[in-house]
Amino acid sequence: MSRALMLQGTGSNVGKSMLVAGLCRAARARGLRVAPFKPQNMSNNAAVTADGGEIGRAQALQALACGLAPHTDMNPVLLKPETDTGAQVIVQGRRLTSTRARDYAALKPRLLGCVRDSFARLRGAHDLVIVEGAGSPAEVNLRANDIANMGFARAERVPVVLVGCIDRGGVIAQIVGTQAVLDPDDAALVAGFIINKFRGDPRLFDDGYAMIASRTGWPGFGVLPWFPDAWRLPAEDALDVATPRRASGLHAVCLCLSRMANFDDLDPLAQEPGVRLTMLGPGRAIPGDADLVIVPGAKSTRGDLAFLRAQGWDVDIAAHLRRGGHVLGICGGYQMLGRSIADPGGIEGPAGTDAGLGLLAVDTVMHPDKRLEEVRAVHAATGAPFDGYEIHIGRTNGPDRARPFAHVGGTPEGAVSADGRIAGSYLHGMFRDDGFRAAYLAGLGVAASGTGYAAGVEATLDALAAHIEAHLDVPGLLALAR
Template sequence: MARAIMIQGAGSNVGKSMLVAGLCRYFARSGLRVRPFKPQNMSNNAAVTEDGGEIGRAQALQARACGVAPRIDMNPVLLKPETDTGAQVVLQGKRRATVRARDYARLKPELLSACLESFRRLATEADLIVVEGAGSPAEINLRQGDIANMGFAEAADIPVVLAGDIDRGGVIAQLVGTKAVLDPADAARIKGFLVNKFRGDVTLFDEGTRQIAARTGWTALGTVPWFADAWRLPAEDILDIRSSARAGAFRIAVPRLNRIANFDDLDPLSADPALSVEVIEPGRPLPVCDLVLIPGSKATIADLAHFRAQEWDVDLAGHVRRGGHVLGICGGYQMLGRTIADPKGLEGAPATVPGLGHLDIHTTMRPRKHLARVTATDVESGDEVTGYEIHLGETEGPDTARGWLRRDGEIVGAADPTGRIRGCYLHGLFAGDAFRAAALARLGAAPTGLDYDASVEATLGALADHLAAALDLDALAGLATVVR
């Protein structure tokens, strides 16, 4: 019979996803059948599941921590921002609608029903479900119709542990203040709290822990020191890629697009100490580097305009003239072409715009989304590449004749006549050690021979140990209640 506990945050980015991943690995290693669950996530960094849908990448990492394949039921509602006021709603793995923020409330009853359905389906195969909230329950202006935090906890009748982030400062106010603003019934659902990201001697916060417990009545579960190896795990936020940049000799520049999407291509690169991955913020020029990698985008035409507004198109042209290498993946691949056409307005207003012109290809947006896990072969090295496709566009043109990947007997991707400018739709290709080493060696890099999968597995294990040393995990497990 499954039991469940929900980890919510006293603010955004308090480390909920990392905490849940570590808890999943710890309890799975203890012999329990553990499953992660996040009712609603907002992210353009999606993972393609084996059952043919898409979920937040953080839940895919948490599934890995449990030792199981990611499934759509682990994140039944995924919001993928397309504009400042609207997002695509992915419901149980499939696109449901694109809605403006003000209209999203209309969908809430349907979405909550789907969340509960997925949650209970997971419960049939689990001993423990670790649920992750989104944002903070202190956002009481969003409580009506909520499906992400207390609204879901109430509907599923599960207890909550509240996490605070001491690295930001004001953690006592975060936790005590959350109780102060919550409805008494919601506050009573919180059974324990923990403090995350402490730097230094955690005993210095003992009095703070006592004060929080005295003012809230919640069980103190412990204080988690800063986990220095967090950068070794796949990142959900592009800022985590930036903070983990290594000082390797081979320099990779990644322009930060407004609607950057599926940037997990960068994780294995940033993990290799022979490489330096630098995310270039708007307003900064593209630096002199060995490779410019243009990542995926949720709104390619809009992000192409953003790219030009930073004058990165000028910087990129100079990089090409100097003999530099360029790789575009998914939306970045489309941008490198001659034109991008969106006649039905699938990603914004209907338009046809000139691309950057470095590849002789043309892209047309089509309603059918390509969504699949993919195995391909590097034409030059023969190394196998595994990854996924998640895009709307169809791309054709003379440079596709120089495709550099083979999938199901078909050549895919494109390259210019020099071979220095390339693109493809395949995400995740650098996770394969042999391909990554061969591809980078062709560019003049000297990778260290990193075993990326082994590194991720070792880091998940270290994270579980880290939490076990800091928290009373028996007490936390004891707070979980039976799923009804």
């Protein structure tokens, strides 16, 4: 049986996902067969796996750090929020049910068995499994039947390292306070702590570091300075999509929908020197100088179409098109561009039909069978091939499909308006392909930059591992694993 180590955080967004990715790459460089694992994740940004399921995007990045293809065992429970109080529950890559937050606890005992089965398979195939917790173990009100943090660690007797984020402030209270509220048997599994995201001279925190060790009795494994190239890695949270400030270039504006999903299409665009990407939040009008408006995927298409209209973005898009602009709808965004969206079975919410934006002559009907598939496509306008993936439940048809966005295995995919300025496609991940991205942007007047997206991600993972090696006690961390 292989060894395992778990990183838990004092809260969400303290940098657990990136630390796991960097440690995975560092362990791999040592010749270890290493795999990532997250018992439960909550994200609408999913990756399609080789075994035909879906997992959180962060675990797909961690798999890449390990030199592995993403697999559903790496994230056996994925919660995809559909409303403020409910989520779709994905178990080992497949939809199990949709449930309200208050009813989810009743499912956890059943899900723990699935989590442990997936973990056992990973341990059986690798030398080391690095586990990422979710949220914080300090949320002791959720401790009963927990499968994400200490409930899992106790069940599998996996040692835990607690990660605190100093960039948010109050890191001493984060770590000392977490110990104060933990059950003693849970606290006994904590083998140490890490301070993450320090800006400036880490020596300035020597006294604070010593105070945490003294108050908790836990050893520290280092203070990790801010990693400046983090923005080059795929983001799991839309708020983390980095948009470098540029004064010029093609202005691409992405509408940040309330249930935006699978927005990894944007990361490669953000890194193009000839593109100025704006992530447009609610309450802001689409800028008049926008060249391209992107309507991204959505976990709740009809709900987010109503959200889009509530921001006045439908009026802004019409004005944008009158100025000669372009619009690209991806997945749920493609559905919104059509004439109607029907959900007769109430799959994404109350059954019914809503009028779309009417920018493409297509209509969508929701079906219970989700399409999860990696595909090889050819862009109809430029002939550029690219790899992408489908992750949707709708089926879309109509006259504008006679002008497809792409071809998949010789079959038309997506739709384009007669003037070519409005396009919709179900294919995610298209902009990760350097050749396609260059061809698409050339059609909008952007000169090729030669940016290699995949090569850049690999180089950044190597740099992250080197950064961690330089500042953390990696041998000590790996020695904890059991």
